[in-house]
Each structure stands twice: as structure tokens, then as C-alpha cells.
Amino acid sequence: MRSVVVAGGGITGWAAAAALKRRLPMLEVTVLPIAPPADALADRFPATLPSILAFHGDLGLSEADAIVRTRAGFRLGSRFVGWGEGLPDYVHSYGTHGPAIEGTAFHQHWLRARDAAPFDRHAPAAMLGREGRFVPAGEAPIDGYEYGLVLDLPAQTAMLRAFALHLGVREAAGAFRTLTLEDSGFARAIDTNAGPLAADLFVDATGPAAQLRSAMGGARDDWRRWLSCDRFVIAAEAAAAPPGSLDTVEAQPTGWRFRIEGLNETTTGACWSSAHDAREGIAFEAGSFAEPWLRNVVAIGDAATVVEPLEWTNLHLALSGIDRLVTMMPGRDCAPVEIAEFNRQAAAEAVRVRDFLMLHYVTARRPEPFWREMAAAELPDTLAHTLTQFAERGRLPFYEEETFARDSWLAVLFGQGVRPRRLDPLVEAIDPAPIAAGMARHRDAIAAAAARAPTHAAFLQALHRQALR
Template structure:
């Protein structure tokens, strides 16, 4: 069976590298792309699961960070989403606190809060505390540490990452075809894609086609006619402006998301520059004003003019139809608020590898892939909607988000937490109970009560328990080097400060 990937960029070369490595030459893997067609290329922030993907294809971490001018990421700071323009909280990776007995840590924290304690969740998080201190290490050198080791992701230049993956993929035997596709030939009986025809007349046939053609959705949308499900009623953002600026110190080990009057602004620090962008809803904000807001809130001198992007949030009703599997933007789009774009490529690849056909494509495998992909998208969708819905900002856009009817699946999760602080994670949804906890409390959702067992140790013991965790976190963070220093040590040469 021959696999043909249509489109490059991060999605295409992730697919090529993974399939090239895993198939080991058993099946031919070919990729078609054109240097004349640009990629979106703003997916510079990731979540910890990318370490699994990089491990599968055998990337050395130090080389990867150096080649992509990357930095480390311990979480996402949210500024101005609830509680005032300067209010901030961290959605940090990894453990928060330490469970005690039969109940989760946060119930003890809620019990203390009910008595007037004002400690923040970040105080119990190694990643959150280290992020705000601009410190980082992968090493967990403290013995008998109950909070676990470092949990982290990366910021990197998406174009450099794609180039690095291309190099690895071609080393695994993947064949690249340069040029524009002018026609997609279909089997007259089945409707499956038989081949893509190039501008110069070359015909590239295959058995399984992977559509990584971005928003164009050349195969899954234009050829196979799969419907796009529009989620604008819940996520009305439809435009973005992206611009890099000069680096500043310190080099922060976290992404920042700052709420604006009709959207939000991202800040992604790399070794050599800072990636910035403004995601907004054009119903409430004009393009010119959106650009003014973005450029007025950069930390350094802009290195280019803002680049506009237009999009609709949603997903394809089927991400596998016939012999076409869609990955990346061809399969759907969820804004980068929680840095999930590259992860959705990774999870789609995992589902595909789990369900690879032996000699023919079976409808049962296609149905399973589509069910898994739909679940992935909808679970992340709900988590992103939460940020918009639970706000207290005064602007019309934010009022609309606060008043909108949300999906039942999200409403049930919020009400369960609001009642007694309980969070339930279903199946293999991406975000953990701790992720939901940090965002719900950060967005001002306060439980009316907590688990009754949190009263059992007594107030003094609860206070000592919480204090011991805060002290442990502080001790660990104090032993970490500054983020920039750690990058210099890892990469072997001083990490770049300016472009």
C-alpha cells in the first residue's frame, strides 16, 4: 500500500516523519508540496504531549531546541480574562499539590479558602511557580520529591520545525515531489482518490491519501465533499494578525494570553524573537484597530508587518472518507488559545497509525477514526469555550460570550464543579482534571462547597499540609537556573537574544 501526503508545513512533515519512521520502508511514503504555496506557520506553542511525538521519530531534544530556536514552556499565563485588566493566573503543566487520602488536593485548598486562606493554585505548582520566576530545568535533583519531575512543552519556530522534520523524513526514505497540483483524479466507481496530477503532467498515484493542504482542504473538502461543521456560535473569533518582534529579557518559560476588547493577544518567546498575534472577532473590531492594539502592546520593535489570517472555527464532519484522511487545518480549526493545533495533528496521526489498514480500507476502521477525532475536537472545543464564557469583562463582545448558550457537555462540567468542586474527566479527553481546575478557578468559577472529607484532618493539619507543599515547591524552584542560562547550557552555545 502506498501513502501519499498532500501538503507540507508542520502537519505534512509530521505525518511524513512519523509514517516514514514507523513503516520503515514497508510501505512507500511520498509527499507533494509546492514552495510557491505558503503555510500558516503560527503554531509555535505546544503542550507536553509533543515530547512523545518527538521521541517516536527519534529527535534529540538538545538538537531539536537548537535547530528550531526553541525555548521551554511550563504553561500559559492568562491576563485580564477575569477580575480586572491586571488579574492573571497560570494554567501550568504537571502536578498541582499532592492528593491526600481518598480525595484530590484541591478540596483541601478549597477548605482553607473557605476559612480565608488566600494562597493561589500556582503556589502549589512547580511549573507555575517556576514559570513566574523565569526558571527552568528538566532535572529533578531533589530526593524523595512528591510533586514529580518537570512537565514541560516547547515554543519553536514552526517553519524551522517543518524543515527539521523534512530532513528526518527524507532520511527515513520519504520521497518529496515539488510542484503544484492542478487536478485530483478519482476512481469512477468508488469515488476514491486515484492520483494527484501535477502542473507539469506528472501523475502521483496512491492507495491512502493524507490531506495536509491546510484551509484549502483540497482532498477532504473540494474533492470528497465532506461538510465543515461551523462552531462560530460558540467561538466567534474569525480573524488574526501575527507579527514577530525583537526579544527582551528575561526569556520567559511560558506563553501569555492577554484579553483585549474583542479578542486576545498571544506572546510566544523564542530564542531569537517573540511571536505575537491578535485573535479577534470582526463583528466587534475592525482590522485597522486590531492592528493598532497589537502593535501598541509589543515588548520589542516589530520585525515585520502584521500578517492577516482569516478562519472559521469548526471541524470536518468526517476526517476520514474513502481513502482520504485529513490532518491539521484540513481537518478543522480551533484557535491557538490552549496551543492545541500541533497536538491535533499528533493525535490524528496516532489514531491513523492505530487503525492502519492491512490490505484494504475497512469501514469499521474509518468509523472508529472519525469517532475518535470528533471526540478530540469537541473536548478541546469545550475547554476553549470555557475561557470565553466565564468572564467578567464589560465590553459588548465579552458580554455576548458570557450570555451565550454553551454546549450541554460544558454546562454539566461547570455545574458539577460549581456545586462541590468535583471534576470528572471522560474517556481520553486531552485536558486533565488539574487543567480544568486551574482554568475554572482562574476564570472566577467558585464552588459552593468542597468534599466533606477535607474537614477530617482538622483546620490546623490542613494548614500545615498546605504550607509544607508551598515550601517544597519554593525549595525546588530556587534550585533551578534561569531559563536563558539553561538554554545556553543545553544548546552548547549562547542562545540568541536578538534577530
């Protein structure tokens, strides 16, 4: 493999170009900077999962470059409001919710202590977020968690573009016209009004239209029967003072609305099902290519998989696809055995993201027709297996290519009032009295440590002073 052309000029496209050139410097990498369309979800939503920090680290970007100079904020998770009628709000944060006890899972003891505090009170990140505070994980009890970012999207795009060009990526001129194919079915070149762009490999980062991958044939698998939200609106308003470290996701009669507080602005909007709400919005359709990589064209991000922005997985899927592309780069012949493994892993990851998003709907407790319809939907086999195992003894099966850890699944299940029928018998053999007292001490220690932590704004100010010395 000697040359790659990346079609797409948003965060996804420039991130792909930077990663390819950084990790595989012998490649000639060219970007055709097609502006992200309105429905390019990975390029529209500023909230990210913790995986973006590892991606920045793999590129060799410093904290000053990736966070301070791009005016990014930190996010510890999402606060879900109204997803269970009569239930309090809950926080889905990233990381552990209590330590294992005598070799048994913490959540099993929490289930046995029926009068225990809400599950998220045992998560340091959730408690910090509720207080509007932030500090990286350190020593107990403020440990065992991860965090994402709230991006300034134009600044992030500009940073990745500048970094890619600094590495030697070439930016092509011209507007996309079509993808020219060889008789073999391989792509020969992208035709533009400034001339053809030929390469050994083409990366499609053009958003849901998948302008390159669609030209190769084959349709996306349709997931709308499982994820029926298909419209969204998004807007910016003045930044909160001070910005919080949790975003808010509030259930509505036909979908949900959100609020994400960044340093420069607060992003608000809503996502809903057009079958239950006829108001205008930006349209999208949930689905995924079974083969995002076909011959010498590989779809990344929204070009490969489209899901609603619940839990902010769109950019994560793009960055994960880029990592997989770099790690599994084949020879120029794009041998089918290599491409098949890439597609197997990509499909497994996308399916479990789909299942996790669907989990929110099938466990929600709301009376409106939209919510009743979603709760009654036939489950995909993978999600049905997960929920069946959980319903019996609170156990969650392991799947390869999971985006969300066990405690993330538990945070949603318990936050929405779902409980298993029975407990793990290993837990029944342990005396509950000292466990209950220990859980209370753990909660109190987290609350006290969270109260002493700096506010999100104060931590960011200190970080800026340190990074820009």
C-alpha cells in the first residue's frame, strides 16, 4: 500500500488522514476536503466518549494541543431525566460503581441491600458531575473512572487539519464528481472538477451518503425497526457560567432532548421519531453496512454506520474505525481474508452500540405511544441474550468489540428501574451486615472527596495556565 485518498473534510476525514500519516509515514495521504453535510452526526455533536483521549494520545498530541488550544471541556457522563416515569434521574458515567467484594461483583451486593442509595451514588464520576466538579481519577475513592470531552468542533477540525498537514498530508483542490471503477470492481480514482485523484486505497468519510462506498454497491442493513428516531435539530446558545461536567438527556413524548455545556457555547437540541412527530428536522436513517470495507474502498464513521446521537457514539465509531484501519492495513491487493476480518470486527462493534442504544428504549417506562411501541419492539438476538441473562441473576454476558463496559450497562438498567429475578448465589454466602456498612462508608467517602474537588471551571483554568506557560 503506497497511497491513500481520504474523501471528507470534517473531523472524521482529517482524523483519518492524520492517523494514517502518523502511524504509517511511508504512505502518501491526500485529503479531498468535502464539507460535512448537515446529517453528518459525527461532525455535528460536541460530546465525546473517553476513547477520544486515547486517539489523541496515539497521534502524539499533547494535552495543550488537543484540549487547551481547542478550548475543549471535560465531560464525566450523561444525566438521564424522565426515562422512567416516577423514577428519579440517574447518571451514566464511565467507570466502576463500587469495588468487588470478596471476589463477587459490587452490583450484586447493591441489589441485595434493597434500601441502598441509588446505584450512581457509588460512582465517583457521577458524584463529581452532579456537583459540577472535575478532577482526573487518582487515589481512592476518586478513582476507577474515565471521562470524555466537549469539543469546540471548528477548533478541533482546524487542529486536526493543521496537524495532518504538518505531518505531510496533502490537501487536494476540486469538488467531488464521481468514483471511477476498474473492470475488476476496484476503485481507480475520484474524479473532481480539478482532475482525478488516483490511489491504492480510498477512505470514505463523506457522512451518511457514503459517496464512495455507495458507488461500490450494496445497501446498509436497515435498523429503523429497532431505532426509530430519525429526525434531529441542534442549536447553539451562550455558554453556561460555569459549564457543568455532565450533559443532560431528557425523555420527551416522541423522543428526547439534550443539553451539552461547552466552554464557548452550550449545544441544545432534540431527536425524535417522525412517525410520531411531524415537525421538521434533519433526517437520518439508522443502519450499517455489513461490509464497510469492499475491495479498496473503506467507509469510516457515518459512512459506515448511522445511529442516533444518544450516548454520543457517532464520533467514537469513526475513531474506532480509523484505529482498526491503521492496525489492519492490508497490502495493495486488499486480500479478502484481511478485509473480512476488518468487517467482522466493525460489524460486531456497531451491533453492540445499536444494542446499547436500544436498551434505553426497551427498558424505559413512559406511557406515550412512541415509548410503548419501542418497549414492545422485537429484540435483536444479541440484545435479547443480554437481557435474558441479566433478568435471571443480574449477570451480563461478554461480547467482543464492546464499546460500553459492564457498569455502563448496569447504570442504565438500574437507573431505569430494571432488576433481576434472583441474585448470584455466591453473594448469598457473604454476611450482608458489614457489606452494607462498607457501602455506606464508600458513598460517604466519595461525597466528601467530590465536595473537596475543584469545580470544572477552576480545573480548566488551572490546566490552561499550566499548559500555556
